[in-house]
Amino acid sequence: MKKMINNPDNVIDELMSGYVAAYPEYIRRSELHQRALIGKKRNPQRKVSVLIGGGSGHEPGFLGYVGQGMADGVAVGNIFASPSPIPIQAVTREIDQGHGVLYIYGNYAGDLMNFEMASEMTEIEDEITTVAVIGNDDVASSKTLDDRRGIAGELLVYKVAGAAADFGHDLAEVRRLAQLANDNTRSMGIGLSPCYLPQTGKPSFDLEDNEMEIGLGHHGEPGIEKTTIRTAQETVKVIMQNILKENIYQENDDVVVLVNGLGATSQMELYIINKEVNAILNERNINVYKTYVGNFITSMEMGGFSVTLMKLDETLKGCIDHAVDCPNFKEV
Amino acid sequence: MKKMINNPDNVIDELMSGYVAAYPEYIRRSELHQRALIGKKRNPQRKVSVLIGGGSGHEPGFLGYVGQGMADGVAVGNIFASPSPIPIQAVTREIDQGHGVLYIYGNYAGDLMNFEMASEMTEIEDEITTVAVIGNDDVASSKTLDDRRGIAGELLVYKVAGAAADFGHDLAEVRRLAQLANDNTRSMGIGLSPCYLPQTGKPSFDLEDNEMEIGLGHHGEPGIEKTTIRTAQETVKVIMQNILKENIYQENDDVVVLVNGLGATSQMELYIINKEVNAILNERNINVYKTYVGNFITSMEMGGFSVTLMKLDETLKGCIDHAVDCPNFKEV
Numbered sequence: 001m002k003k004m005i006n007n008p009d010n011v012i013d014e015l016m017s018g019y020v021a022a023y024p025e026y027i028r029r030s031e032l033h034q035r036a037l038i039g040k041k042r043n044p045q046r047k048v049s050v051l052i053g054g055g056s057g058h059e060p061g062f063l064g065y066v067g068q069g070m071a072d073g074v075a076v077g078n079i080f081a082s083p084s085p086i087p088i089q090a091v092t093r094e095i096d097q098g099h100g101v102l103y104i105y106g107n108y109a110g111d112l113m114n115f116e117m118a119s120e121m122t123e124i125e126d127e128i129t130t131v132a133v134i135g136n137d138d139v140a141s142s143k144t145l146d147d148r149r150g151i152a153g154e155l156l157v158y159k160v161a162g163a164a165a166d167f168g169h170d171l172a173e174v175r176r177l178a179q180l181a182n183d184n185t186r187s188m189g190i191g192l193s194p195c196y197l198p199q200t201g202k203p204s205f206d207l208e209d210n211e212m213e214i215g216l217g218h219h220g221e222p223g224i225e226k227t228t229i230r231t232a233q234e235t236v237k238v239i240m241q242n243i244l245k246e247n248i249y250q251e252n253d254d255v256v257v258l259v260n261g262l263g264a265t266s267q268m269e270l271y272i273i274n275k276e277v278n279a280i281l282n283e284r285n286i287n288v289y290k291t292y293v294g295n296f297i298t299s300m301e302m303g304g305f306s307v308t309l310m311k312l313d314e315t316l317k318g319c320i321d322h323a324v325d326c327p328n329f330k331e332v
Numbered sequence: 333m334k335k336m337i338n339n340p341d342n343v344i345d346e347l348m349s350g351y352v353a354a355y356p357e358y359i360r361r362s363e364l365h366q367r368a369l370i371g372k373k374r375n376p377q378r379k380v381s382v383l384i385g386g387g388s389g390h391e392p393g394f395l396g397y398v399g400q401g402m403a404d405g406v407a408v409g410n411i412f413a414s415p416s417p418i419p420i421q422a423v424t425r426e427i428d429q430g431h432g433v434l435y436i437y438g439n440y441a442g443d444l445m446n447f448e449m450a451s452e453m454t455e456i457e458d459e460i461t462t463v464a465v466i467g468n469d470d471v472a473s474s475k476t477l478d479d480r481r482g483i484a485g486e487l488l489v490y491k492v493a494g495a496a497a498d499f500g501h502d503l504a505e506v507r508r509l510a511q512l513a514n515d516n517t518r519s520m521g522i523g524l525s526p527c528y529l530p531q532t533g534k535p536s537f538d539l540e541d542n543e544m545e546i547g548l549g550h551h552g553e554p555g556i557e558k559t560t561i562r563t564a565q566e567t568v569k570v571i572m573q574n575i576l577k578e579n580i581y582q583e584n585d586d587v588v589v590l591v592n593g594l595g596a597t598s599q600m601e602l603y604i605i606n607k608e609v610n611a612i613l614n615e616r617n618i619n620v621y622k623t624y625v626g627n628f629i630t631s632m633e634m635g636g637f638s639v640t641l642m643k644l645d646e647t648l649k650g651c652i653d654h655a656v657d658c659p660n661f662k663e664v
Contacts, residue, residue: 002524002541002635004601006563014564015600018607022589022623059599060626192334195598209334231338232346257354264596266527266632267391268347269336275350291354294392294660295627300598301635303334323664328626330662332655 001196003301008198012056012078019063023327026067033090035076035083041068041325043166047099048174049073050161051091051130052154053115054105055080057195058218060328061297065155067326070162071104075118079197079300080219082110088118093126100129100171102178104157106150107136131171133157133178137187137308139242140215140223151218152260152297153185153308155329156320163319177319184311186246188239191216191223193264193303204302214238218262218299218306232269236276239307244284248311254289255281256320258308263298265305270294277307290320296329333528335633340530344388344410351395355659358399365422367408367415373400373657375498379431380506381405382493383423383462384486385447386437387412389527390550393629396660397487402494403436407450411529411632412551414442420450425458432461432503434510436489438482439468463503465489465510469519469640471574472547472555483550484592484629485517485640487661488652495651509651516643518578520571523548523555525596525635536634546570550594550631550638564601568608571639576616580643586621587613588652590640595630597637602626609639622652628661 005011016037020027030036052062053075063074073091075083082105092101103119105111115132122128135150135157142148160181164174191213194203204220207213212230215223230238249255259274261267270293281288289312312320324331337343348369352359362368384394385407395406405423407415414437424433435451437443447464454460467482467489474480492513496506523545526535536552539545544562547555562570581587591606593599602625613620621644644652656663 002544002561004522004524004544004561004564004567004597004637005604006565011600011604014607015603018603018605018610018625021610021620022603022606022625057598057600059603190336192336212334212336229334229336232336233338235336263598264633264635265336266389266595267627267630268343268389268632271347271350271354271391272337272343273350274354275346278350278353288353293350293354295599298599300600301596303596303633305336325664330664332657332662332664 001201003198005198011198012076016076026327030090030094032093033087035087036073036090037063037066037076038073038094039066042072043068045168046165047097047168048165048171049095049097049101050165051095051101052104052158053083053088054111055082057300058297064328065158065326067324069166069322069324070158070326070329082108082114085114085118085121088115089121092118092122092128092130096128102161102171102174103130103132104154104161104178105134106154107134107148129171131175133175133182135182137185138217139186139246140188141217149217151187151189152258152306153187155296156185156256156258156310157181159324160316160319162324163322166322177315181310181316184248185308186243186248187306187308188242189216189218189304189306190214190235191304194220195263195300195302216304232272233276236273240280243309249286249309251285254287254312256310256312257288257291259293260297260306261295262302262304263295264301264303270305273305289317333533335530337530343530344408348408358659362422362426364425365419367419368405368422369395369398369408370405370426371398374404375400377500378497379429379500380497380503381427381429381433382497383427383433384436384490385415385420386443387414389632390629392660397490397658399656399658401498401654401656402490402658402661414440414446417446417450417453420447421453424450424454424460424462428460434493434503434506435462435464436486436493436510437466438486439466439480461503463507465507465514467514469517470549471518471578472520473549481549483519483521484590484638485519487628488517488588488590488642489513491656492648492651494656495654498654509647513642513648516580517640518575518580519638519640520574521548521550521636521638522546522567523636526552527595527632527634548636564604565608568605572612575641581618581641583617586619586644588642588644589620589623591625592629592638593627594634594636595627596633596635602637605637621649
């Protein structure tokens with residue numbers, strides 16, 4: 001493990017300090033909890049608030065998506081571990097404007113438990129209504145929808161929820177649109193090389209020099225198979241077969257494409273991957289409405305990537321077209 | 333070497349295809365040369381055109397910085413190799429609006445030769461006036477200014493040049509401001525792990541598992557010393573000592589901070605680095621006007637980073653505040 005850090009026990013607090021120092025016009029520390037960050041930019045039309053969160057190690061997820069048109073606050077967990085209910089409650093208290101709060105988080109046992117507990121606490125102690133949308137876009141993680149992990153597709157759910165909130169919708173409608181975004185979204189990832197946990201120095205998974213893991217989760221959870229590394233074209237073909245067999249994406253549909261790097265995979269590779277995704281969508285006459293390529297939700301310095309598709313109707317298009325202004329995600 | 337590519341001989345063309353496919357509203361291939369890309373968004377006030385370019389492998393540099401408020405076109409070289417004069421001439425022809433073209437490139441022998449040759453060709457064959465600003469921000473590369481390499485600081489020069497062009501200034505004034513931006517900018521980098529050249533599979537440099545290289549160039553050029561890896565605090569202290577001893581950045585000055593990841597270094601680490609940069613600037617009462625943290629000009633999957641400072645006067649502040657809208661760089 002070779003990391004440019006100080007004390008491994010302090011990486012989260014130090015990264016948060018460096019983050020707030022970088023973007024003081026966008027974000028501040030909560031007055032209620034040190035693992036809670038609050039956005040400073042909020043559309044005056046917005047009634048409902050949006051809260052995101054999850055483990056650290058996914059930077060610029062999730063703190064990078066607090067800002068105008070996206071989330072109002074974020075609860076920050078330890079590396080690859082859910083935030084506890086206390087910072088979630090702290091963020092909820094600070095961002096609620098009396099119209100309720102939508103929680104968006106990934107489908108992981110720790111997140112489910114802690115966000116649900118925070119929801120009960122704010123209901124009872126603060127009389128704030130919260131609802132949740134739980135990201136479960138990873139087709140490789142299970143055949144059963146409810147058992148699937150959330151990976152990079154959550155970014156698109158944030159964007160839709162943020163736009164819906166900015167449009168002045170009430171909590172039920174913001175939740176409905178965010179859930180629709182999630183239901184229309186599927187992803188699958190590939191692992192090439194592990195990341196190392198700062199405190200233990202241990203790799204997140206083991207792979208031989210010539211191997212890749214198909215369907216890897218973004219904490220290093222096992223995928224469908226380990227195989228000899230293939231070309232970008234062959235690899236993307238496998239990913240797209242798995243995504244397209246869900247029967248969501250049909251001829252003449254409009255979709256968002258998200259090619260997400262896990263950390264150590266070069267941008268050059270991500271654009272070559274996008275070329276292959278595009279070729280397969282063109283063959284099927286599926287129309288690319290918008291493409292995002294980059295390191296949006298990483299796994300520290302893990303090598304690998306995921307591909308996400310989100311199917312759009314006219315309402316979702318309006319949400320995707322809505323401007324956002326976050327430190328790490330801006331759309332004019 | 334573990335890369336998600338197809339044929340190593342085709343990586344540049346495939347990455348360009350994937351790039352144009354991702355952002356068709358922003359960029360198109362030149363009609364004159366396949367290694368030339370032309371921006372589609374141009375401020376109607378803009379007279380002078382801005383051309384950037386350099387080797388591939390630095391994605392999202394340099395093609396990611398073509399767009400409104402930044403460059404009008406980019407000439408794309410092979411990996412870590414200058415574009416030849418032909419695509420530079422092609423871009424020049426396509427983007428010139430009769431008011432001349434500013435070239436911005438790094439201080440490398442190949443780039444100097446090819447951009448100068450392109451300049452002579454366009455002068456004679458096309459009667460287009462071109463001038464150049466040559467990035468040389470890397471303090472570790474030489475004591476002599478003229479011998480210094482350009483590294484990540486070029487991003488800030490693009491931004492100032494693009495704003496100056498958008499303000500409707502003539503070629504001499506756009507060049508003057510871009511040169512001022514370059515003269516006020518200093519950087520220094522650290523290498524932690526090499527990248528691998530797709531065609532040879534060879535690492536860009538060699539380091540032991542516990543070593544880092546101080547002052548590394550962004551093609552893997554040797555730095556000042558190889559040393560046992562230190563903490564972020566100790567490492568940033570060395571970098572900042574080298575940058576601050578240039579005597580450009582004084583108490584009460586306003587500066588831009590750019591923490592640039594080379595590819596494989598996690599965003600978590602980059603924000604911890606920013607915390608340390610901030611602490612040193614605070615101690616010296618140097619005011620951080622704006623901070624950028626991210627993978628802006630990479631070296632494929634190289635591990636490491638650089639820190640850049642740019643000193644601002646009121647004119648440069650106006651340029652930094654100017655909105656930009658590029659695929660990989662947006663400022664509202």
